[in-house]
Amino acid sequence: MESDTSSSNAPRVGILCIGNEVVDGRILNSNASWIAQELIHAGFLPQLVTTCRDDLSEITEVLTFLSKHVEFLITSGGLGPTTDDLTRQAISHFFDRPLVLSEEELGKLKNFYRKRGRKFDNANNIQAHFPENARVIPNPNGTAPGFIVSRDDTFSICSLPGVPRELHAMITETVLPFFLEQAGSRVCIPSFQELQLFGIPESEAGKRIDRLPLPNEIRVGYRPHFPELQVRVESPNGGEEPLKQAVTLIREELDEYVFSMQAETSLPQVVHELLSAHDTTLAVAESCTSGLLGKLLTDYSGASAYFSGGILSYSNELKEKLLGVPNELIQTHVAVSPQVARAMATGTRERCGSSIGVSITGVAGPNGGTTDKPVGLFYIGIASQGYEVALEFFLPTDRDYVRIYSAFSALDSIRRFLLGLPFLGKTVELP
Amino acid sequence: MESDTSSSNAPRVGILCIGNEVVDGRILNSNASWIAQELIHAGFLPQLVTTCRDDLSEITEVLTFLSKHVEFLITSGGLGPTTDDLTRQAISHFFDRPLVLSEEELGKLKNFYRKRGRKFDNANNIQAHFPENARVIPNPNGTAPGFIVSRDDTFSICSLPGVPRELHAMITETVLPFFLEQAGSRVCIPSFQELQLFGIPESEAGKRIDRLPLPNEIRVGYRPHFPELQVRVESPNGGEEPLKQAVTLIREELDEYVFSMQAETSLPQVVHELLSAHDTTLAVAESCTSGLLGKLLTDYSGASAYFSGGILSYSNELKEKLLGVPNELIQTHVAVSPQVARAMATGTRERCGSSIGVSITGVAGPNGGTTDKPVGLFYIGIASQGYEVALEFFLPTDRDYVRIYSAFSALDSIRRFLLGLPFLGKTVELP
Numbered sequence: 001m002e003s004d005t006s007s008s009n010a011p012r013v014g015i016l017c018i019g020n021e022v023v024d025g026r027i028l029n030s031n032a033s034w035i036a037q038e039l040i041h042a043g044f045l046p047q048l049v050t051t052c053r054d055d056l057s058e059i060t061e062v063l064t065f066l067s068k069h070v071e072f073l074i075t076s077g078g079l080g081p082t083t084d085d086l087t088r089q090a091i092s093h094f095f096d097r098p099l100v101l102s103e104e105e106l107g108k109l110k111n112f113y114r115k116r117g118r119k120f121d122n123a124n125n126i127q128a129h130f131p132e133n134a135r136v137i138p139n140p141n142g143t144a145p146g147f148i149v150s151r152d153d154t155f156s157i158c159s160l161p162g163v164p165r166e167l168h169a170m171i172t173e174t175v176l177p178f179f180l181e182q183a184g185s186r187v188c189i190p191s192f193q194e195l196q197l198f199g200i201p202e203s204e205a206g207k208r209i210d211r212l213p214l215p216n217e218i219r220v221g222y223r224p225h226f227p228e229l230q231v232r233v234e235s236p237n238g239g240e241e242p243l244k245q246a247v248t249l250i251r252e253e254l255d256e257y258v259f260s261m262q263a264e265t266s267l268p269q270v271v272h273e274l275l276s277a278h279d280t281t282l283a284v285a286e287s288c289t290s291g292l293l294g295k296l297l298t299d300y301s302g303a304s305a306y307f308s309g310g311i312l313s314y315s316n317e318l319k320e321k322l323l324g325v326p327n328e329l330i331q332t333h334v335a336v337s338p339q340v341a342r343a344m345a346t347g348t349r350e351r352c353g354s355s356i357g358v359s360i361t362g363v364a365g366p367n368g369g370t371t372d373k374p375v376g377l378f379y380i381g382i383a384s385q386g387y388e389v390a391l392e393f394f395l396p397t398d399r400d401y402v403r404i405y406s407a408f409s410a411l412d413s414i415r416r417f418l419l420g421l422p423f424l425g426k427t428v429e430l431p
Numbered sequence: 432m433e434s435d436t437s438s439s440n441a442p443r444v445g446i447l448c449i450g451n452e453v454v455d456g457r458i459l460n461s462n463a464s465w466i467a468q469e470l471i472h473a474g475f476l477p478q479l480v481t482t483c484r485d486d487l488s489e490i491t492e493v494l495t496f497l498s499k500h501v502e503f504l505i506t507s508g509g510l511g512p513t514t515d516d517l518t519r520q521a522i523s524h525f526f527d528r529p530l531v532l533s534e535e536e537l538g539k540l541k542n543f544y545r546k547r548g549r550k551f552d553n554a555n556n557i558q559a560h561f562p563e564n565a566r567v568i569p570n571p572n573g574t575a576p577g578f579i580v581s582r583d584d585t586f587s588i589c590s591l592p593g594v595p596r597e598l599h600a601m602i603t604e605t606v607l608p609f610f611l612e613q614a615g616s617r618v619c620i621p622s623f624q625e626l627q628l629f630g631i632p633e634s635e636a637g638k639r640i641d642r643l644p645l646p647n648e649i650r651v652g653y654r655p656h657f658p659e660l661q662v663r664v665e666s667p668n669g670g671e672e673p674l675k676q677a678v679t680l681i682r683e684e685l686d687e688y689v690f691s692m693q694a695e696t697s698l699p700q701v702v703h704e705l706l707s708a709h710d711t712t713l714a715v716a717e718s719c720t721s722g723l724l725g726k727l728l729t730d731y732s733g734a735s736a737y738f739s740g741g742i743l744s745y746s747n748e749l750k751e752k753l754l755g756v757p758n759e760l761i762q763t764h765v766a767v768s769p770q771v772a773r774a775m776a777t778g779t780r781e782r783c784g785s786s787i788g789v790s791i792t793g794v795a796g797p798n799g800g801t802t803d804k805p806v807g808l809f810y811i812g813i814a815s816q817g818y819e820v821a822l823e824f825f826l827p828t829d830r831d832y833v834r835i836y837s838a839f840s841a842l843d844s845i846r847r848f849l850l851g852l853p854f855l856g857k858t859v860e861l862p
Contacts, residue, residue, distance in 0.1 A: 021654050023477050025467030029460055036456030046454050051480040065496045082637050290729040291722025294743045298721040301798050309743040312725045318740040367732050
């Protein structure tokens with residue numbers, strides 16, 4: 001939740017998502033919310049969001065309606081090569097400008113296909129057609145370019161493909177710079193600071209921030225992206241001093257959960273950068289996550305500098321065989337225990353010959369929970385030269401979420417270990 | 432993309448979600464997709480979805496626009512007791528019917544507060560006001576009732592609160608029965624069949640399906656969810672015979688890519704079910720995916736019945752040490768080779784004591800590609816008692832996508848191995 005923005009004088013932007021699959025609710029309209037957030041951050045006001053079917057006359061009518069309410073319109077979807085893809089035709093009708101072939105874009109399109117070893121079909125020619133006098137929006141991540149068409153400097157449509165990865169890059173690289181160029185001094189870019197948090201729910205963070213004496217003009221927005229929480233502190237009129245005050249107060253309150261002060265930064269990325277900067281190697285031993293931690297540790301290119309590999313010991317047998325966890329330990333304490341977590345971390349460190357070993361063992365559910373070891377309970381082990389620790393965490397929720405939270409808790413524990421910070425999980429004292 | 436459904440005779444319904452937090456993208460519009468799916472299943476056509484801000488004149492203008500395109504309109508949000516809640520006022524303006532207090536509803540409202548031990552504030556009186564001649568929609572899960580207002584039996588608005596739990600119950604219990612009562616015999620529930628494909632891009636599948644002599648009334652929709660593709664074949668009037676004919680033709684054309692005929696089924700789920708039904712155990716050896724395959728194989732509860740575990744051999748050293756891949760093999764053929772893939776599969780099978788071993792080795796990029804071994808090249812190895820195979824795949828794209836495609840190709844290869852089907856990847860003949 002965030003305080004109201006409707007009184008804003010910011011230039012108004014409409015969003016039109018085109019496609020039966022969106023109207024029919026077969027996919028969630030995450031493009032619209034992503035675009036709206038980007039607009040707000042750039043100083044624009046999302047005014048109306050509409051979704052319509054792949055129907056030429058209907059798209060045209062919606063364009064007409066929206067053009068009366070906003071200065072800029074972003075469309076997503078309907079730019080593909082099939083007969084259902086009608087967005088370029090609708091925009092051509094709306095502006096009364098014929099579609100014209102761009103030889104330059106056709107060349108690029110054919111080149112794209114050639115490079116990927118795919119045959120170019122003449123049906124794809126349509127993707128190099130644009131309304132007369134349109135400006136092409138390059139698509140760095142796919143085949144279909146977008147385009148911008150303007151009328152009398154009072155209304156512009158930016159038309160983009162619906163694939164999120166393509167749309168995101170095109171908005172950031174071309175659409176927002178174009179809007180800023182057009183709207184010029186009417187745009188007041190808010191100054192802001194993003195804090196990236198792990199280990200605290202949105203409701204708890206919100207309650208604690210609400211109690212702080214923040215300067216009046218400051219707005220605080222929360223964007224949970226499980227299991228991370230992005231807190232955005234914004235000074236709508238660009239004032240730096242109140243922003244600084246607010247951020248200081250929030251950091252004092254929640255510093256133990258903040259893993260980054262950089263916008264759009266994830267915990268795997270922070271850990272990747274930390275490990276890259278340390279002269280260290282790391283190996284994993286995973287039980288309930290079964291590879292998710294290893295996957296996250298290698299999301300970024302260059303991971304081979306610190307990541308050796310690891311062992312997925314889903315079964316107890318492999319915990320013994322591949323990690324050397326003593327059978328008695330598992331018999332006495334069961335596999336989900338601080339003792340076994342610690343032995344797994346030490347085992348993978350030794351077997352993989354790395355300087356650090358990290359382990360996860362837990363009850364992901366939905367089955368297999370007991371009164372002593374309920375679903376959502378997991379342990380993280382960390383071992384290095386002359387050092388061993390076992391940490392206890394508990395988040396009773398769905399299987400997927402327990403696994404993601406476990407892997408992220410391990411990442412966060414690696415970060416704290418490398419930086420010498422106290423751990424979030426409960427440190428279990430072991431003999 | 433999907434072929435046009437606007438020719439459908441199903442009664443058309445619009446959805447209007449009201450609230451700054453939805454337009455601003457601070458919450459995902461899951462109400463709209465939920466409502467749309469319910470409408471389709473009941474034989475109605477979601478025609479337009481719009482989201483607008485808490486602004487009286489704007490809500491009224493959007494109502495006017497939508498009333499020209501649909502027969503029924505569902506609004507969500509803006510029925511609360513605060514000054515931002517303007518939906519009932521807008522609908523009152525639109526129909527030109529004053530808001531009238533319902534003593535009966537006021538009594539219920541006060542009762543609701545009393546029962547929960549909450550103080551009733553007179554500001555809440557507004558929640559018992561409805562446009563003249565409106566029909567009240569009871570809210571079994573909250574305070575604010577909804578209401579239905581109709582004009583000349585040709586256009587009706589059903590206005591509901593935005594809280595999902597309240598809205599869901601009110602749609603199911605009152606709104607859909609009302610629609611069915613109004614639309615009567617014009618409603619025809621469509622029949623459909625979904626096909627789940629892997630290994631073919633949307634464009635290629637679309638081209639091949641377009642060439643088939645499908646019955647005229649059949650509609651085909653495509654929903655790519657990388658790297659899977661969902662093909663939905665629909666008979667809008669519910670005719671089973673044309674649907675059967677179309678599905679048979681499509682299966683004949685694309686059968687090698689179809690991994691399921693169940694709606695909303697993913698490849699990891701299908702492989703989970705297959706492995707659960709076979710009396711077999713499986714271990715993985717992952718290089719470039721570094722755990723992603725292991726994670727996908729354990730997404731579903733009960734995976735311990737077939738999944739032993741595995742080895743993440745990100746470094747060449749661990750390929751030798753933990754998997755027993757001979758150093759000469761890596762030196763002669765490099766790590767990304769059919770020879771090493773095969774040795775990794777055999778190695779993990781033996782070390783983990785499982786009946787099947789599956790390996791992945793590839794160049795995920797963006798760095799590390801060469802002319803011989805470019806980014807996007809990967810090998811899958813499969814080993815079982817007396818059997819070894821190495822398969823070559825190539826999809827030059829981003830690191831994330833190469834890794835996901837590699838892991839899914841391994842899943843698909845496991846499926847084909849278990850079912851005795853030919854593999855999609857190129858089988859590499861090795862001595």
